[in-house]
Amino acid sequence: MTTLAIIGGTGLTQLSNLTILKREQLSTPYGAPSAEFVTGELNNTQVIFLARHGNPHSIAPHNINYRANIWGLKQLGVEQIIAVAAVGGISGDMAPAHIAIPDQIIDYSYGRKHTYFDEAALTHIDFTYPYSQKLRSRLISAAADAGIKITPLGTYGCTQGPRLETAAEIRRMEHDGCDLVGMTGMPEAALAKELAIEYAAISVIANWAAGKSEGEITMAEIERHLDKGMANVAELLRAFVGL
Ligand code: HPA
Secondary structure: OOOEEEEEOOOOOOOOOOEEEEEEOOOEOOEOOOOOEEEEEEOOEEEEEEEOOOOOOOOOHHHOOHHHHHHHHHHOOOOEEEEEEEEEEOOOOOOOOOEEOOOEEEEOOOOOOOOOOOOOOOOOOOOOOOOOHHHHHHHHHHHHHHOOOEEOOOEEEEOOOOOOOOHHHHHHHHHHOOOEEEOOOOOHHHHHHHOOOEEEEEEEEEEEOOOOOOOOOOHHHHHHHHHHHHHHHHHHHHHHHHO
């Protein structure tokens, strides 16, 4: 049986429909992971859940110990990760509360501990296709089965945060080809690839990115859309593990 993990982001600190079997606090050579690893059953399938920002939600995107999180999952035998994260929508169909399964990444983050290979022998992972095509296809099928409308493609731009972007930064990102903007997609995806863990993402659109709607972005707006989007994520995950 393949061991599957779900990493939850803002709006998904706990998986409410998970029947909890075990909680484990792990230490790693890279320091402490964000939270305990929760093993449980979702739709009769065993999964391991990790809250990326800690439980309760308290670790900012640039302070997350991505290396410890992915290393901990590897230690637990995880072979597949579904990463859930809130994003801003840049391109036309990426409206608030909608879900996308991105297929590409542009990394604008900086100063993060982003590799396991800085002391070992020089290794350059291939990152042409940053997300597992197999997991993406399964997510897309699960969405169709569950009757959840998603966008099955998209380029995810990862910014440093924790502030949101300026309107000009979003215009630049749009020129670059970004459809979505978030703060936690990298180095998480690359670290999973370095450890040969299959990885795909569910992006939940919390707001129109800066300058894409009238006025400023409020936390209240983000929370409202995330509540709606996360209800669909829970359904999507249930359908995904059932496939
Ligand atoms: N920008 C970056 N990250 C985000 C956003 C955004 O607009 N919304 C949710 N996460």
